[in-house]
Amino acid sequence: MSDAFEQAFLAAVDDLNHGRLHDPDIYLRTVPAARNDEFTRRLSALMAARGPAAGDEQHSESYEAALAAVAAVKAAGGPAGILPGALRQLRKARGIERDAVIDQLADEYTIGAAGHDALRRYYHQLETGSLLGPKLSHRLLRSLARIFDADAEDFIAAVRPAIGSAGATGGAGRTRLGLAPAMGRSSGSDEPARGPAETGGGARGRTIGPDPDIERVEQLFCGGPAA
Amino acid sequence: MNDPDRLDEAALRRLDDLALEALRFELLRDGDVRYEHVVEHLLARGIAAIEPLVTELGELRVLVADQHQRVVGDASVRLQLRLARPERLPSIETLASQLAVACLDAVSPAPAERPRLAARRPQLRTIETQLRGAVHEGRIKPNRGDQS
Numbered sequence: 001m002s003d004a005f006e007q008a009f010l011a012a013v014d015d016l017n018h019g020r021l022h023d024p025d026i027y028l029r030t031v032p033a034a035r036n037d038e039f040t041r042r043l044s045a046l047m048a049a050r051g052p053a054a055g056d057e058q059h060s061e062s063y064e065a066a067l068a069a070v071a072a073v074k075a076a077g078g079p080a081g082i083l084p085g086a087l088r089q090l091r092k093a094r095g096i097e098r099d100a101v102i103d104q105l106a107d108e109y110t111i112g113a114a115g116h117d118a119l120r121r122y123y124h125q126l127e128t129g130s131l132l133g134p135k136l137s138h139r140l141l142r143s144l145a146r147i148f149d150a151d152a153e154d155f156i157a158a159v160r161p162a163i164g165s166a167g168a169t170g171g172a173g174r175t176r177l178g179l180a181p182a183m184g185r186s187s188g189s190d191e192p193a194r195g196p197a198e199t200g201g202g203a204r205g206r207t208i209g210p211d212p213d214i215e216r217v218e219q220l221f222c223g224g225p226a227a
Numbered sequence: 228m229n230d231p232d233r234l235d236e237a238a239l240r241r242l243d244d245l246a247l248e249a250l251r252f253e254l255l256r257d258g259d260v261r262y263e264h265v266v267e268h269l270l271a272r273g274i275a276a277i278e279p280l281v282t283e284l285g286e287l288r289v290l291v292a293d294q295h296q297r298v299v300g301d302a303s304v305r306l307q308l309r310l311a312r313p314e315r316l317p318s319i320e321t322l323a324s325q326l327a328v329a330c331l332d333a334v335s336p337a338p339a340e341r342p343r344l345a346a347r348r349p350q351l352r353t354i355e356t357q358l359r360g361a362v363h364e365g366r367i368k369p370n371r372g373d374q375s
Binding site: 023024025028036037040061062063065066067069070073074081082083086089090092093094095149150151153154155157158160162 | 237240241243263270271274275277278281282292295296297298299300301302303304305307308309311312313330333
């Protein structure tokens, strides 16, 4: 090893031994640029070989659990962005039951019994990633942010479809899945209510019925940002 | 444009927090799928900052292991949501600290300070005034030099 490489590597090992390893940049400043990758690789191998420090198991568990949580959020990403997975993880972290969320929404928007069932279905679809993010009303997102003690702007940003997903918008800002769901009332239809997820790719919604509470729920979940 | 190839790992690791954040914002703004990889790096750094902070502050608030894990997870997911914003953000350490404290407060609010009794307002007098008064009352005699 060259002197500069050796000195930097020994400094890093010494810091590692004393549990005070700094940001790699600090060591890499004195390492020849051509050997930066080698330095990183060897130090990473040394750290991996040593494993976690004694007495740090509890910290490592929390760290690993947090990594698993964010990985789960990312894995659930889709047409409604990362919000679906995030809602599930936040409920788990804060001990919030799904029914509590639904009840709070029902109270805030004075949703009656018939609308309550629709609210439950749509919220389930939201958490399972079956809804289109761009169709969620910002009113709903702000309400959810209040319930979860979160920043509303975070929720609004989080429902942007994952880049490259089926629901992602193109450079011109147009959805690839088609038009907004039809919001008009069906006249005398006896068909059972179905959410957007059951009507072919989430692009179109079906009216569940003429009940004003149900329509209000549809507006919240499918009516677009300004609904 | 949306090249799925990842940015070089070593290059990302060499970037400081602010440079990595600038890259995140740029890639997100441009709709570049590689933004997700940058977010992964930011999240790793952020969680690495959240965990010890929650440990340190949690000890003061007597958090149990389960609470510790939930608070770290809570703050981490909120950090992940924040990193979805298409705007320039503070450094990941700053964000991590803010969110960690907020999540900790939600579980175990910081202990309130004990009320302190306000001290009585002191009645201050100058030394000269006190000496003059003591001499006048005969409590002390002026030092004439020959007595020192």
